[in-house]
Amino acid sequence: MRFNEVLASALYTSAALLGSVRAADDIDDGAEASSTSLSESSTSVPVEKPTFTPSNIKAPFFEQFTDDWDSRWQPSHAKKQDSKADEDWAYVGTWAVEEPHVLKAIHGDKGLVVKNPAAHHAISAKFDKKVDNKGKTLVVQYEVKLQNGLECGGAYMKLLRDNKELHADEFSNASPYVIMFGPDKCGATNKVHFIFQHKNPKTGEYEEKHLKSPPMAHIVKTTTLYTLIVKPDQTYEIRIDGEKMKDGSLLEDFTPSVNPEKEVDDPNDKKPEDWVDEARIPDPDATKPEDWNEDAPYEIVDEEATKPDDWLEDEPSMIPDPEAEKPEDWDDEEDGDWIAPSVPNPKCEEASGCGKWEPPMKKNPEYKGKWSTPYIDNPAYKGVWKPKKIANPDYFEEKTPANFEPMGAIGFEIWTMQSDILFDNIYIGHSLEDAEKLKTETYDVKHPIETAEDEATRPKPSDEDMAKSPMDLNFMDDPVLFVREKVQLFLEIAKKDPVEAIRFVPEVAGGIGVLAVTLLAVILGGVLGGSKASPDVKKATDKVKKAAAEAKDQAMDAKNQAVDAAASGADKVQAEVNKRTTRSSGPAE
Numbered sequence: 001m002r003f004n005e006v007l008a009s010a011l012y013t014s015a016a017l018l019g020s021v022r023a024a025d026d027i028d029d030g031a032e033a034s035s036t037s038l039s040e041s042s043t044s045v046p047v048e049k050p051t052f053t054p055s056n057i058k059a060p061f062f063e064q065f066t067d068d069w070d071s072r073w074q075p076s077h078a079k080k081q082d083s084k085a086d087e088d089w090a091y092v093g094t095w096a097v098e099e100p101h102v103l104k105a106i107h108g109d110k111g112l113v114v115k116n117p118a119a120h121h122a123i124s125a126k127f128d129k130k131v132d133n134k135g136k137t138l139v140v141q142y143e144v145k146l147q148n149g150l151e152c153g154g155a156y157m158k159l160l161r162d163n164k165e166l167h168a169d170e171f172s173n174a175s176p177y178v179i180m181f182g183p184d185k186c187g188a189t190n191k192v193h194f195i196f197q198h199k200n201p202k203t204g205e206y207e208e209k210h211l212k213s214p215p216m217a218h219i220v221k222t223t224t225l226y227t228l229i230v231k232p233d234q235t236y237e238i239r240i241d242g243e244k245m246k247d248g249s250l251l252e253d254f255t256p257s258v259n260p261e262k263e264v265d266d267p268n269d270k271k272p273e274d275w276v277d278e279a280r281i282p283d284p285d286a287t288k289p290e291d292w293n294e295d296a297p298y299e300i301v302d303e304e305a306t307k308p309d310d311w312l313e314d315e316p317s318m319i320p321d322p323e324a325e326k327p328e329d330w331d332d333e334e335d336g337d338w339i340a341p342s343v344p345n346p347k348c349e350e351a352s353g354c355g356k357w358e359p360p361m362k363k364n365p366e367y368k369g370k371w372s373t374p375y376i377d378n379p380a381y382k383g384v385w386k387p388k389k390i391a392n393p394d395y396f397e398e399k400t401p402a403n404f405e406p407m408g409a410i411g412f413e414i415w416t417m418q419s420d421i422l423f424d425n426i427y428i429g430h431s432l433e434d435a436e437k438l439k440t441e442t443y444d445v446k447h448p449i450e451t452a453e454d455e456a457t458r459p460k461p462s463d464e465d466m467a468k469s470p471m472d473l474n475f476m477d478d479p480v481l482f483v484r485e486k487v488q489l490f491l492e493i494a495k496k497d498p499v500e501a502i503r504f505v506p507e508v509a510g511g512i513g514v515l516a517v518t519l520l521a522v523i524l525g526g527v528l529g530g531s532k533a534s535p536d537v538k539k540a541t542d543k544v545k546k547a548a549a550e551a552k553d554q555a556m557d558a559k560n561q562a563v564d565a566a567a568s569g570a571d572k573v574q575a576e577v578n579k580r581t582t583r584s585s586g587p588a589e
Contacts, residue, residue, distance in 0.1 A: 049449060052108035055441050059429035060131045061410060065097045065110045073112070074168035076122035076413075091172070091413075093121030100422055102147040102221055103453050105446035111145065111424035117417055118493055124171040124411035127428075130162040131407040133230070136430045138404070140181055140228040143443060145422040150219050153416025156182025156193050159428070162408030171411050176206070178404050181228045183217030187506070190216045192238060192245075194228060196404060198258055201396050209254040209401075214238075215245035222450040223424075225443045229432060234402045241447070242439060250401045258401045261392055269387035276380045282373040292371050299361040308352035315354040318342040417493075 054064055063072070073095075080089040093116040099109060114121050131138075144155045158177040160166060166175075180195040194211040215238060218224045227239040230250070237247040251258055320340040330338050348354040410428065425442045427435050490508035494501035 049104070050106055050445060052106050052110075055438060057427070057434050057438055057441075059427055059431070059434060060129070061125075061127050061426070061428040063125070063426040065112055065424060069097050069112070072125045073123055074125070076124065076169060076171040078122065078170045078172040080120050080122075080173050089120050091120045091122040092116070093119035095121065095123050100145055100147055101420070102145075103450040105223075105449035105453075109424070109442075109446070111143070111422040112412075113423075114414070114416060114421040115419055117148075117419040120415050122171050122173075122411065122413040124160065124168045124409050126166065126168065126409045127162075127407070131159075131428060133430065134403040135232055137232065137432060138228075138230040138402075138428075139430060139432050139435045140179065140428050141225065141435045141438070142182075142426040143223050143225050143422075143424045144183060145223045145424070146219060146221055146418070147420040147422060148418045149221065150183070150185050150217075150421070151417050152186035153418055153421070154182070154184040154414040155217075155416070155421050155423075156180055156184055156412075156414065157423075157426075158411045158413060159407040160409040160411055161197075162406040166408050168409070171409075171413065173413055175411065175413075177411075178407050179228075182226055183219075183224075185217055185219060190219070192217050192226065192240070194236070194238060196250075196254075196401075198398070198401055199405065201398065202394060207256065209250075209256065209258060211246075212253050212255055213246075215240065222454055223443060223447055225439060225447075227435065227439075230402050230404075232400075232402055234400065236402075241443070251398075258398050260395055262395055263389040264392045265387040266390045267387075271385045275385050276378065276382050277385055278378050279381050280375040281378045283376045286373050288371045292368055293366060294368070294370050296366045296368065297364055298367050298369075300364045302360050302362040305359040307357045310351045311357050312347060312351050312354045313357055315345055315347050315351075317345055317348055317354045319345045 054066060055062075063069070075095055076091045078091060080091060093114060096113050096115050097110050098113055099107075100111065112123070140157075140159070142157065146155070157180070158175075159179040159181075160171075161176040161178050163176070176197070178197055180193050183192050185191075191214040194214060196209050197206045198209050199206050218240060225239075225241050227237075227242070229237040229239070231237075234250045235247065236250060236253075238245050319342065321343045324340040326338045326340075332338065345354055407428075410426065412423065425438060427438055429435070486505055486508050490501050490505040493505065
């Protein structure tokens with residue numbers, strides 16, 4: 001019985017702390033609900049869906065997943081190499097080419113689909129001939145459709161380095177790549193990766209260069225178009241749905257920097273023994289004043305205070321909970337004597353206080369605290385010592401990082417909690433005009449149809465709607481359900497990948513840590529204190545419950561603020577819609 005109580009308390013505390021964070025998510029929910037109500041106010045008109053026709057665009061690699069797709073693509077049968085885990089994970093996730101089952105816009109338009117949730121997937125396709133962009137613009141463009149959303153997982157591609165060891169059935173996370181590009185989301189992480197591998201001209205080793213401050217991915221069930229453009233002038237541009245989201249220089253916007261520092265600290269330079277780097281020192285001439293009383297207390301009793309007239313001295317501040325009942329499975333011999341938990345005395349809420357009255361404390365005007373020597377500027381201070389700079393022996397200057405290594409294949413190597421991620425209309429080439437033409441033929445056709453259907457079929461938000469996944473649950477709605485579903489999700493993921501389980505459901509991992517510490521305290525208390533319930537353990541349990549209650553109250557306050565913010569946001573959205581309607585209905589110029 002005691003174990004169950006401690007387990008519930010530990011998980012409740014962990015979940016309650018998370019609840020204060022989850023409440024902030026209600027802002028997004030409120031904004032989504034507002035958008036839904038606005039879309040439903042308009043009259044939905046059925047849209048005629050076109051039939052898929054293959055494009056005649058030519059490129060070094062162009063894929064629309066027509067019927068002969070399996071002659072180009074091959075799933076991997078390798079094992080995922082993970083240096084952080086003791087076990088390798090096989091790429092057991094399956095792939096299929098099929099039409100979307102969510103927001104289908106074009107009849108017969110198929111894409112490559114991830115079929116398994118919570119699994120490692122890998123598939124690749126070789127190019128007919130290597131792609132070498134030296135002196136040319138490189139354009140990488142593809143569509144991503146998150147049919148079941150994306151809570152934790154990747155949807156990025158890799159352009160693999162061209163070499164003789166490039167075998168599709170052995171493609172894995174260890175396969176050397178040139179560029180990694182595309183969306184990735186898990187928890188608070190939400191970004192569009194742009195990583196390229198650069199070869200050090202001195203050592204011959206490759207190093208990953210990560211884009212600083214990448215744009216956020218679009219987590220929607222309609223099709224999203226991701227475009228990467230790298231030009232011979234060493235600049236890049238990332239577009240999402242045709243809109244420029246970030247641009248800059250390969251030489252300036254990546255970490256670690258392409259080019260190392262020209263100068264580095266001299267490793268042989270040592271700080272002189274007589275170097276003084278203390279900016280301030282105790283004043284050697286200072287003495288404690290004779291009237292300085294170090295023993296005076298910080299607070300003293302307020303002798304002028306008087307007991308309030310409505311103070312209830314005969315009433316205790318805490319009373320046994322009159323509604324509490326002894327649990328049916330409580331065993332007095334095993335669990336000790338059952339004592340009803342205490343609750344605040346309701347009579348005290350209407351009075352100034354209860355119990356024995358004592359005059360309050362006030363700050364002692366004579367208090368000065370422990371005397372300490374004041375500090376003065378050090379006359380011998382020389383400043384902060386730094387080693388001298390010398391020429392970097394590993395320095396090199398790379399002026400053309402955009403001249404990537406030749407690329408021989410494309411691959412998707414991902415782990416995701418959601419299935420049915422669809423990829424389509426992959427373009428890898430050198431013509432921005434052709435990429436724009438492909439966008440016009442495909443994305444620009446399907447996206448308006450998907451959006452219209454999404455708005456027409458989106459259900460009205462209801463307080464009685466059940467959450468579709470554990471990530472949709474709110475702690476305040478049902479704490480017991482929240483904890484149960486989170487634990488079940490954690491165990492399900494941990495069976496396949498413990499590292500991802502900790503990453504994806506950190507609140508349960510934290511609760512287990514709290515549980516372990518609490519259990520240790522209970523065991524020690526049982527060993528040292530016998531079978532009777534220890535007062536210290538009961539006090540600790542009460543503190544845990546009190547902390548959980550306070551966290552729940554804070555989360556509720558955050559939720560109320562979120563509702564107010566959402567209401568304000570809805571007003572702004574309606575105002576913007578009115579503004580655009582007014583503009584669009586005005587006279588033509």
